[in-house]
Amino acid sequence: MDRFVIRGGVPLHGEVSTSGAKNSALPALAACLLTEEPVILHRIPAVRDIVTMGKLLRRIGAKLELKAGALRVEVRSIASPEAPYELVKTMRASSLVLGALVARAGRARVSLPGGCAIGARPINLHLAGLEQLGARIHQEHGYVEAQAPAGLHGGAYSFERISVTGTEDLMMAAVLAEGETLLENAAREPEVGDLASLLVKMGAQIEGAGTSTIRIRGVARLHGAEHAIIADRIEAGTFLIAGAITGGELVVADCVPEHLTALILKLRQAGAEVAEVSPTSLRVSAPGPLRAVDVTTQEHPGFATDLQAQFMALMTQAQGSSLISETIFENRFMHALELMRMGADIRIEGRQAIVAGSSQLTGASVIASDLRASASLVLAALVATGETVIDRVYHIDRGYQRIEEKLARAGARIRRVREA
Ligand code: EPZ
Numbered sequence: 001m002d003r004f005v006i007r008g009g010v011p012l013h014g015e016v017s018t019s020g021a022k023n024s025a026l027p028a029l030a031a032c033l034l035t036e037e038p039v040i041l042h043r044i045p046a047v048r049d050i051v052t053m054g055k056l057l058r059r060i061g062a063k064l065e066l067k068a069g070a071l072r073v074e075v076r077s078i079a080s081p082e083a084p085y086e087l088v089k090t091m092r093a094s095s096l097v098l099g100a101l102v103a104r105a106g107r108a109r110v111s112l113p114g115g116c117a118i119g120a121r122p123i124n125l126h127l128a129g130l131e132q133l134g135a136r137i138h139q140e141h142g143y144v145e146a147q148a149p150a151g152l153h154g155g156a157y158s159f160e161r162i163s164v165t166g167t168e169d170l171m172m173a174a175v176l177a178e179g180e181t182l183l184e185n186a187a188r189e190p191e192v193g194d195l196a197s198l199l200v201k202m203g204a205q206i207e208g209a210g211t212s213t214i215r216i217r218g219v220a221r222l223h224g225a226e227h228a229i230i231a232d233r234i235e236a237g238t239f240l241i242a243g244a245i246t247g248g249e250l251v252v253a254d255c256v257p258e259h260l261t262a263l264i265l266k267l268r269q270a271g272a273e274v275a276e277v278s279p280t281s282l283r284v285s286a287p288g289p290l291r292a293v294d295v296t297t298q299e300h301p302g303f304a305t306d307l308q309a310q311f312m313a314l315m316t317q318a319q320g321s322s323l324i325s326e327t328i329f330e331n332r333f334m335h336a337l338e339l340m341r342m343g344a345d346i347r348i349e350g351r352q353a354i355v356a357g358s359s360q361l362t363g364a365s366v367i368a369s370d371l372r373a374s375a376s377l378v379l380a381a382l383v384a385t386g387e388t389v390i391d392r393v394y395h396i397d398r399g400y401q402r403i404e405e406k407l408a409r410a411g412a413r414i415r416r417v418r419e420a
Helices: 022-034 048-060 092-105 124-132 164-174 190-201 233-245 261-269 305-315 334-341 371-383 403-409
Strands: 003-007 013-017 039-042 063-067 070-074 107-111 136-140 143-147 156-158 180-184 205-207 213-217 225-228 249-253 273-278 281-285 318-325 345-349 352-357 365-367 387-391 413-417
Touching: 003 371, 013 403, 022 039, 022 048, 022 070, 022 092, 022 164, 022 190, 048 063, 048 092, 092 107, 092 124, 092 143, 092 164, 124 136, 124 143, 124 156, 124 164, 164 180, 164 190, 164 213, 190 205, 190 225, 233 249, 233 261, 233 281, 233 305, 233 371, 261 273, 261 305, 305 318, 305 334, 305 352, 305 371, 334 345, 334 365, 334 371, 371 387, 371 403, 371 413, 403 413
Parallel strands: 013 249, 039 225, 156 180, 365 387
Antiparallel strands: 003 387, 003 413, 039 070, 063 070, 107 143, 136 143, 180 213, 205 213, 249 281, 273 281, 318 352, 345 352
């Protein structure tokens, strides 16, 4: 397993570019199952989760071809409407094929995702929604079987709690259903809107994506399309925090500033300067000492839970006490334990963490537990004195495209040590 070796203390300068969003590319790949015609996707990030989804699609019957930086996906027929445990256990987002397979093939057999480091992460809401659209659901031996041999019909479904991939899964189920579907309390994340724009290019009829109420009118079939994935707001946000925590001046290019409003507000409240230097780039700097600010994670457009761990690293460098409340997942403070080993002063009380800053962090050997926790450790290492070794960086490779190369180009002393 690869590891990162980082020597902190260098303010970052220059420019980093943002890749396409992993959490938009994953549902976009699942959407290719909905047509027998080829779909061309641009700006697919080269990250592990995409490789995993590619393996899953091939197993289902897709042909994938990388041509001149674009991914061509063609699913002429469904060979096996299944997502096996050995793939799903490595990536929960595999459940995104559920709705598309039932819509295209009339059935799906998907391994239940099981938990992961940050929480239980059930898919009960996905399944309840599919039942509303006429699917018969049966769970056995750790798998869920969804059947709709006569096809799905429209229906009305209100999410009892907001679910990003739940909304995406049901959108993909509904686009080929007979009649109209109404999804209420839907997720408003930009990735939901990006999936809807791809589906509409494929011939789907969708209104309201990006709002809490999405209306879908089923069509008989979808056709091929070409689509560029939106920028990864979480990667861009991670780099903004990297510029702030190192006290440098960094331009984050190729991003969508309006997807980062909640983070930008908190960075400014903490004393960092964030300026839009173009419609697709932001400049961050932190000339003076940072101030502690409180953060509560919420569904978009609130403060993203996927930026909570990174922001916690920043708050270890801020004067005063910051209260960080995690409302989305039940166990998303694993990074705090490792930050404490680097000298951070953090107290965990249930879903709240109190960060007392600022602390002079010192390099240590630490271990990554999940994707965003590992990003948090990288950020802490960039400002810690001495050397930090981060083990199990395969977690970070799941969602960040060569993060060490991007950071090194901005001046960070970071290198990847390949394990034999
Ligand atoms: C998506 O996960 C993202 N993943 C996550 O990003 C992100 O943290 C999360 O949304 C919240 O923004 C992808 O888009 C591939 P949810 P998802 O369904 O859809 C509960 C990353 O770092 N819930 O919105 O799985 C669930 O347990 C990853 O890139 C149910 O109870 O999250 C959680 O507490 C991590 N039943 C809450 O809802 C369900 O059927 C929100 O989950 C579904 C969800």
